[in-house]
Amino acid sequence: MSSRIESKKLFNQFCSTAHKESSILKxxxxxxxxxxxxxxxxxxxxxxDISPDKESYTAHLTLPExxxxxxxxxxxxxxxxxxxxxYGWGKQITEWGFAAIAMDxxxxxxxxxxxxxxxxxxxxxxxxxRDDLISILKVIKDDKRLDNAKVTLAGWSRGAGFVGHGxxxxxxxxxxxxxxxxxxxxxxxxxxxAFYNNFTEKFNLPVILLTGNEDYIWVTxxxxxxxxxxxxxxxxxxxxxxxxxxxxDVSHFKKKVPSA
Numbered sequence: 001m002s003s004r005i006e007s008k009k010l011f012n013q014f015c016s017t018a019h020k021e022s023s024i025l026k027x028x029x030x031x032x033x034x035x036x037x038x039x040x041x042x043x044x045x046x047x048x049d050i051s052p053d054k055e056s057y058t059a060h061l062t063l064p065e066x067x068x069x070x071x072x073x074x075x076x077x078x079x080x081x082x083x084x085x086x087y088g089w090g091k092q093i094t095e096w097g098f099a100a101i102a103m104d105x106x107x108x109x110x111x112x113x114x115x116x117x118x119x120x121x122x123x124x125x126x127x128x129x130r131d132d133l134i135s136i137l138k139v140i141k142d143d144k145r146l147d148n149a150k151v152t153l154a155g156w157s158r159g160a161g162f163v164g165h166g167x168x169x170x171x172x173x174x175x176x177x178x179x180x181x182x183x184x185x186x187x188x189x190x191x192x193x194a195f196y197n198n199f200t201e202k203f204n205l206p207v208i209l210l211t212g213n214e215d216y217i218w219v220t221x222x223x224x225x226x227x228x229x230x231x232x233x234x235x236x237x238x239x240x241x242x243x244x245x246x247x248x249d250v251s252h253f254k255k256k257v258p259s260a
Contacts, residue, residue, distance in 0.1 A: 057132045058104040062094040070099040078157030081106045085250045097204035128163040139175035149180040160190030164199045189246050192221030202231040212244025
């Protein structure tokens with residue numbers, strides 16, 4: 001109950017500074033702050049792969065009940081790949097009334113801990129996510145079920161690079177010919193190197209950042225650099241979970257402070 005009360009207070013504070021922003025953003029914030037649900041044994045929801053380039057990435061689309069076009073949240077996984085929790089978030093977001101697109105940038109390219117190529121390197125991953133972003137924005141633009149004026153990008157850990165491309169990479173958005181700016185962004189324990197090594201401008205849209213106060217990305221990065229990205233014209237909501245570490249929403253993750 002206390003977490004619900006705290007979430008309501010945070011949401012109300014956010015809305016008081018974001019009255020000029022879209023109501024769809026307020027809805028996203030409210031829903032993400034209700035509670036962090038457990039994804040233990042979550043199965044991949046019924047979904048349709050809408051990727052036009054299945055040798056590079058998959059894009060599992062789930063739609064809510066009702067008639068569209070629906071606001072859409074695009075999910076980009078972290079270094080460990082698209083696991084059950086990744087698709088669990090997609091399912092939850094869909095139940096909240098949004099279309100969700102859960103990306104897999106790795107396995108179609110032959111990268112995974114269990115595959116011959118192993119985990120994709122940082123720079124290769126960063127560049128691949130940019131290509132995938134351009135491709136999926138083109139799909140969203142042409143899909144009448146999706147509202148391409150209400151696109152939110154969500155990134156977990158290394159998925160922050162995917163979100164960063166959507167926020168600041170004007171050439172990528174122009175190549176996608178989306179016609180609308182990205183509406184908002186959600187960052188779960190964003191890998192800080194993906195940001196300050198590549199993006200230095202202030203956030204130009206509303207952002208929610210969720211991490212733990214014992215997460216290495218907070219202790220050694222965001223704690224010091226977050227102020228550099230704040231923009232007085234757009235709300236930046238920080239949710240810092242007490243005692244939480246990296247990948248706090250992944251049930252099987254055991255390491256308190258993962259190695260680099």
